[in-house]
Structures are given as structure tokens and as C-alpha cells.
Amino acid sequence: MGAFDFLLQGLATAAEPMMLLYALIGVTLGTAVGVLPGIGPALTVALLLPVTYRLDAAGSLIMFAGIYYGGMYGGSTTSILLNTPGESASIITALEGNKMARKGRGGPALATAAIGSFIAGLIATLLLAFLAPSIVKVALVFGPREYFALMVLAFVTVSAAFGDSALRGLTSLFLGLALACVGIDQLTGQARLSFGVPELLDGIEVTTMAVAMFAVGEALFIAGQRNVQADEVTAVKGSIWMSRADWARSWKPWLRGTFLGFPIGAMPAGGAEIGTFLSYATEKKLTKHPEEFGEGAIEGVAGPEAANNASAAGTLVPLLTLGLPTSATAAIMLAGFQQFGLQPGPLLFATNPTLVWGLIASLLIANAMLLVLNLPMIGLWVKLLTVPKPWLYAGILLFATLGTIGANPSSFELGMLLAFGVLGYVMRLFGYPIAPIVVGLILGPMAEQQLRRALSISQGDWTTLVQSPIAAVLLGIAALALIVPLILRARGKGQVLSQLAGDED
Amino acid sequence: MxxxxxxxxxxxxxxxxxxxxxxxxxxxxxxxxxxxxxxxxxxxxxxxxxxxxxxxxxxxxxxxxxxxxxxxGDFPERPAQNVPPVLWIIAGLAAQLLLLHVTGFSIATGVLFAFTARAFGKTNLAMTLPIGIVFAFAVWAVFSQLLMLHLPAGPLEHLLFPGA
Amino acid sequence: MTVLRSIRSVFSTLRAAVHAASAVEMHRVPATRDLNTLGIDKDAFRAIHL
The missing domain is CATH 1.10.287 (Helix Hairpins)
Structure with missing residues (x-):
């Protein structure tokens, strides 16, 4: 059976009424959190994990994926109407989108964002469906050492290669790895780093950590900021529909954004923002209306919005086929799979094809739902923008603690929430990235297990790690990804001095 | 910035x-x-x-x-911080942690709600505290009674849901 | 020559995008040099409420 047959079967699963309901809840929640600044898809999925504990696994995962897609749609609304991105992946949209809204072209800006997101989501989800089986075929021959190498590569790219500081990225990663060591050792049953505290024997909950980092840390950071600007909603004036000229100028950026965003999402690069920046730069270089850039060019909204949705789908490629999360949201979704005793990867395609293909197919349905939710019903979401900040953050912290208490109603767990929240605040203050600590905490135990398995197969011979060509190549890429940016950065610093005026280097 | x-x-x-x-x-x-x-x-x-x-x-x-x-001096410059709001939120979380098993979910979380609103500029605790408690109680009722989450009950919850 | 040049331009754009993305994730305004490479106006970017 080819990918196409699987996809049709998946559509049959995803079209069951209950699954449709889960998808609808997911995309509605996702759009809402995308619209609301200060709360993103990673946090929402983390908050929902304890609530969905008793629900259906396939339905819950469909809901999580809907939240992820929905967040990418909703973020653009705030960017365009408020100049306040609801999501960091929508920052670029604010650049041209808000200018358009101020000129009374908010309608076409919202429309090109929503339709572009739809087209990108559609193409990228189909790419995911048709790429997945071949990656799975390759991954089926992977043994422990290949998986270990793959995880090392993910560690390096998430923390060092793509950040602006290898030092801070690696520090964040190693803090995550250190926290991952807490608890009972999986292979020998010995308690590690638990200091006789019984609550620590189970290890540190990924959800507690994620909620603390994304809800508490973020709230503390926003509360501490000075010179708060008043937010002002720009009313949508004029027609919401795009003119013929708008369509003519939008379709190419949509496609280019899709093909920029998808591979970047699939690479372990951490986050959808990179694709949006690249798309903006590309559109500005290729446009026939350069004078409009900075004054509200529709290409500058169409391209980046397509790119961020495509990279959301791209992120699902390594997550579903290899079990490898490449962004904070993907890491939390991995925790969602594990909560139901499922491990995404090639084996899941073989053992539970209904679930995997139902999930992929549901993305197509979710995407169509989102188009309906975001175009005719845009007025509803704009109302959400008027929730004042005090109530918004008070509500976020209420639900953040609700999730933690629901998972484990102990003061100790709340204490961990508070402690990690303060840690997240300090990390933001000093410019440490958050994604590596979350990825380290969730991938650390898996990497350790694979390493120890590989070494016990080889009876302690470390050279086994590079004796398989795939593992050797992956470790080689990881080493390059660690070292090359360091060299480039060191060289780059010298060049700044000599090329202060130049914009090329 | x-x-x-x-x-x-x-x-x-x-x-x-x-x-x-x-x-x-x-x-x-x-x-x-x-x-x-x-x-x-x-x-x-x-x-x-x-x-x-x-x-x-x-x-x-x-x-x-x-x-x-x-x-x-390679670290990026740290944005200037307003300390009191940060402390209000930390105090709210600490208060919720300490009160949770004494007063139950609604009151403890209501305090957190009011303190967080205080940090973001709603300074009138006499107004925000009741709002927070009522809101937290509604959330408690939905999540503990309908979704079967284990949320600690206190005097307020026992008063309105004698079975809890 | 032009090929080499465009490859270099692609790489510098990619690098600038990566740096700018990691800066905005931390609620910081990216370096002016990165924004210039990406063709983004610095003052317009400052106006966005991060």
C-alpha cells in the first residue's frame, strides 16, 4: 500500500464524528491561544496533558496537532491588528500587516494570511504524508547507536548551531540533561540525584517544567518589563476580501513561503521563526513593488504566514518518523505521545498505522476548519484581543497551576513549578534560550538508554558508535554543526569592525 | 530593549x-x-x-x-526590570502553594489570581480577590466534578458540594 | 564569480535569519546588522510590541 492509500484510510478515521469534535476543539483552542499574546501552543498542550490523561489517545493527539496548527493561524491576527505578535513566528507579519491595517487594508491582510496558511498547511501536510513512509523505511534499520547519534545531532542543532550564542544554548541544554538524570535509573533501579526525597524518585515531570518555563517564567518576565506601551486595536475597515491584484501578488509568496518553511521546520533548528525571516527577505528581494515594503506590502504578509504554517508541518516529519522533537512545541507533543504509552517513530507506523495516519489526515481536516474559523469568524477573535492584561495573565497562571495540581495535587509539585518558573525568568533575563532545556529534559533519558544499549551490545567498546556508517555520518554532522558556527562567529566578530558600513559580508 | x-x-x-x-x-x-x-x-x-x-x-x-x-562582557545587556510586579507574582504562587491544602483550591488560587492581577496593574485587591475566588471556584467545579481531576477541596468547596 | 557571490549571499541571509529568530524568541530586538541583511527596517521593527 502506498502513502495515498494510507492517507485515505486515515481520512476515514479522522472523519469519525468524535475525531472531528477533537479536531474542532483543538483548532478553536489553538486559534484562541494564537490570538492571545503571552500564551502559545507549547504551553497550551502542556496544560492540557493532565486533563486529557483519561481521554482517547488518538483524539487527544489530533487535538494537540490542531492546537499547533491553530496557533500559527491565530498569531497573525494580533500581529496585523495590534502590532503585537500573538506568537513569535508571527513577528514578521506585524511588519507589513500592521501597516496595511493602518491604511484600511486590514481585511486583505488577514485574508492573505489565512489563505496563505491554508495553502501552506495543505501542501506541507501532503509533503509530510508522502515523505514519511520513505523516512520510516530508512529508520527501520536504525539500531541503538544510530538513534544515539541522531539525538546527539538534535542536541547540537537545537542548542548550539542555530542560536546566537553556543555558550548559552549549550548551558540551557546541559541544565536540561542534568534535570533528566534525576530519579530512578531505568536500567539498574538506583535512585539518582533524589537526595532521599520520595517525590523526586519519579524524575522531573516534563509538563511541570514546560508549564513553569512557558507560563510562569514568561509572566514574570512580562510583568517585570518597563515602558509598557498601550495596545490599540486597529479596526478592520473596508472589504475583507482580496482584490484580483492582491491574489496575483499573493500566490507566489505563498508557494515560496511553503517551500522555505517546510524544510526549515523539519531540520532540528528549533522553531518556525527562521522560515518567516527568510521568506520576508526573499519577498523583498523579488518584489516588483519595492517601494511598498515598509509601507504595507501584501507579499510581506503572504510569504511569512505561509512559511510558519509549513514549518509547523515540517516539525512533524522528524517527530512522527523518528520520534525526534525539533522545537519546544514538538517536545511537548512527544510528552503527549508518551503519556499514552506511545513512542512515535518507525515502529509506531507499523504497530499503530490507524493512529498515525488518522493524525496526519486530521491535519488536512483541521486545516480546512481553520480557514473557516479564521476568515468569516475573524470578528470573534478580534474581541479576544480586548481582554486586559491583568485578567489575561491571572487567568494563564490559574490554568497553569490547575494543570500542575491536576497531575499531582501536592505542594511539592507546586514548589517545583515556582522554582522552575523563577529559573525560566532568570534564563530569559540573561538571554538563555528555553527550547534546549525542554528538549534536553525529554530526550536526555532516551539518549542515555540508547547509548547504554549500544555499549552493552558491543560489550563496552566505544568505537562501535562510529562503526556504523549512518551513525558515523550523523555524529560527523553534529561535530561540524557544533564547530563551524563557532569558527564563523569568531571570524564574524573581526569582520564587523572592518565592515561597519557594509550590509554584505 | x-x-x-x-x-x-x-x-x-x-x-x-x-x-x-x-x-x-x-x-x-x-x-x-x-x-x-x-x-x-x-x-x-x-x-x-x-x-x-x-x-x-x-x-x-x-x-x-x-x-x-x-x-x-560578552553577555547581552539585560533589560531593566520592575521588581515589585515580579515579587507579587512569586508571592501569589507561594501563597497558593501554602494555602492549597488548608483552604482548598478555590481560595488559594483566588489569592494567586488577585496577586497576579495586582502585578499587571489592577491594584484593588478588595475587588480582584472575590473575582478570583469565584472564578477559581467555577474552574474547580468544572474540572473536579465534570473532568474528574483531583483538585484539593476546602471549606468553600465542601459548603457548596457536600459530597466533595 | 556571480555563483559564488549568490551562494555567499544565501548563507549570510540564512545566518542573519537564524540570529534574528533566536533574538526575538528572547524578546529582544535583533542586531541591526542582521535586520539590514534581511531587508527589515530597524525602526519599523522597534515599533512592534515584542
Missing amino acids: TSPEPQNQRRRDTAALVVAAGLAVIAGVMLWDSARLADLGGYSGVGPASVPRVVAFGLLGLSLWTVIAALK
């Missing part, structure tokens, strides 16, 4: 030195803890203590690197 070019700020960064010390302390604790583990490496030679040791040495190295970066 702005991050000036690193060349302009080649000064010692004391706060970053504290971070470096913290990393070294964590590494030390991990090494101490791994020393008391019986290393059942078996055939592989890699036991439960090995990975914590590797991570600890990594942290030591990063601590050293942080010291160098701090002395060179």
Missing part, C-alpha cells in the same frame, strides 16, 4: 559570574551524587553514574566558559 554592539561593553559582568558559580555548584552536586552510586556497568562499562558524570563535566566546562564570557 536594545542590544549594543559587544565592543562597547567590555566590562566585568558580576551577575554572569554568579551564574557560572551556580553551574559549578550543580556540577559538584552531580559528581558527589554519582560517587555514591554502585557502578553496575556490567559488560558495557557504562553504569548509572556514567551519564551524570559526563553531564557534570560538561557543566564544569560551561561554567568556565561563562567566566571567560563574563570577564569579556
